[in-house]
Amino acid sequence: MESIRILLVDDHRAVLEGFVARIENETGLTVAGTAVNGAEALENAKLYKPDVVLMDISMPVLNGIETTKMFRDHHPDIKVLILTMHDNREYIQQVMSSGASGYILKDVSLEEMINAIKAVHEGATYFCQNSSKALFESSANRKRSEYKKDVLSQRETTVLILVSKGLSSRKIGQELDISVRTVETHRQNIKHKLDLSTTAEMVEYSIKNNLLN
Incomplete structure (x- = not known):
């Protein structure tokens, strides 16, 4: 079985290097490339042809929400998994309506990150536990x-x-x-x-x- 090719997108180099180190030795996963903003992510997607994009929301030049919309419109076969520190409902709803396949927080375990990558690659939608709680906790009052x-x-x-x-x-x-x-x-x-x-x-x-x- 071919490895799932991943494009990591974050405007902090140290964060990128950390996630590369977490993922690159995992069986079945390959870090195809990185990018530091949404515009670079779109360009690198053409170059590296990833299966899944792990992307932050808050970035210069082109943020994660706008970039996700462009992936949906121009690269519909590439799954976008948001990887961020933001766990409020407004962010999550905006991201999911823009076409993302999943939403996980940066402090999730490596095991959960891998599960999320595999889930969205297979066509499922994935929310980590904390983002699910943020998304639905006030639904009864909305x-x-x-x-x-x-x-x-x-x-x-x-x-x-x-x-x-x-x-x-x-x-x-x-x-x-x-x-x-x-x-x-x-x-x-x-x-x-x-x-x-x-x-x-x-x-x-x-x-x-x-x-x-």
Whole structure:
């Protein structure tokens, strides 16, 4: 199996060197290159052709949120995993709506970082524990359209639960013995029926309605 090629992006050289040292000796992972801002990351993506970009939010020239949007528009096959010190809900929501596949904090363990890289590479969405808490802890008090209940089929509910647990469409298809295209159809139907737009909102719905217990 080929190694997952990673592009590390952070405006602090010492931080970059530290993460290179953490990752480079891990089996199945390769640090393809580094960049110190979003503009350089986009250029280096053309040069190094990474599978996953680990990127900070606060950077000069082009910040992580704007860079993520450009990766989504111009390099849709490259997964963006945000690696930052910011754990507030506003940042997380902005990042996920910009097209990132995951959000982890810089103080996570090496094991969790590797799990996150592998998860987003496979097409899943990944939130570390602290970012999940920041994202959902005040959801009960936020005013948004009322969630619709009892509108999903049993199969749609199962797919929703598996999505919320971080499984990719491919993994869900294997779990349920259905095609990836069928899984994607279920995901779109779920979003339509529940008036949801993102995977993060699907996870939030599952948590609020105790589907993950």
